[in-house]
Amino acid sequence: MALLEKHDVPLIEDDVYAELYIGEERPRRESVRVQGRRASTAARSRNASRRAIGSAGVAAGRFATEVQKRKIARRSPTSLPIQDGIALYLRQDGYDAHLAKLRADAGRTAIRAARVTAEALSSGYRATRPEGGYFVWVELPRGVDTLELHRLALEQGISIAPGPIFSPRREFRNCVRLNYGHPWSPEADRAIAKLGQLVRR
Numbered sequence: 001m002a003l004l005e006k007h008d009v010p011l012i013e014d015d016v017y018a019e020l021y022i023g024e025e026r027p028r029r030e031s032v033r034v035q036g037r038r039a040s041t042a043a044r045s046r047n048a049s050r051r052a053i054g055s056a057g058v059a060a061g062r063f064a065t066e067v068q069k070r071k072i073a074r075r076s077p078t079s080l081p082i083q084d085g086i087a088l089y090l091r092q093d094g095y096d097a098h099l100a101k102l103r104a105d106a107g108r109t110a111i112r113a114a115r116v117t118a119e120a121l122s123s124g125y126r127a128t129r130p131e132g133g134y135f136v137w138v139e140l141p142r143g144v145d146t147l148e149l150h151r152l153a154l155e156q157g158i159s160i161a162p163g164p165i166f167s168p169r170r171e172f173r174n175c176v177r178l179n180y181g182h183p184w185s186p187e188a189d190r191a192i193a194k195l196g197q198l199v200r201r
Helices: 002-006 059-071 080-091 094-121 146-155 186-200
Strands: 134-138 177-179
Touching: 059 094, 094 134, 094 186, 146 177, 146 186
Parallel strands: none
Antiparallel strands: 134 177
16 A cells, blocks of 8 residues: 555555455454555445446545546446436435345355355365355365366356466466355255265266
8 A cells, every 4th residue: 555655556445245244243354445545446235146336336536537537438328227226225224224134145145055065075175264245265175177177067057166267377276266145045055066076076
């Protein structure tokens, strides 16, 4: 932050899942916003399948005019009725109640996803214990190639995110990110069980 401020470079903090913590209190961690520095964030915490307005939601401060010009130049107008609807929703305090429901749902789903994943993989893996958001990071045994696992899973109608896509050097070859952002279902149980079979194969 000191270097950015020295050279007058703006920072956009992509902290989109910060309000979707699991539990009673938001986890304590260092973020630009917590440090009280200049920052902007575009929230997409309305639910797992819908992203918010994006650049229309940026609190750009003294860069507002520049952001506005770029938005217009991209020729991707944001729906005025949607903006009006979200503004009304926020004014009526519906957002906080909605977040509370999402947090409760995410907490229950995270517990279910962890149990089903443990049963499917049985041993030889490590997984994060999410404190929020909709994702769990799984480290599989070294011999597992998650790019190949991704291909095999797609053939079964299962979508996963292989570790190398999160690394500019294509690291994390044996890691995978799983998404539990949708309501859990018997189909999700079957998909995780099938994924476990593919991992063992």
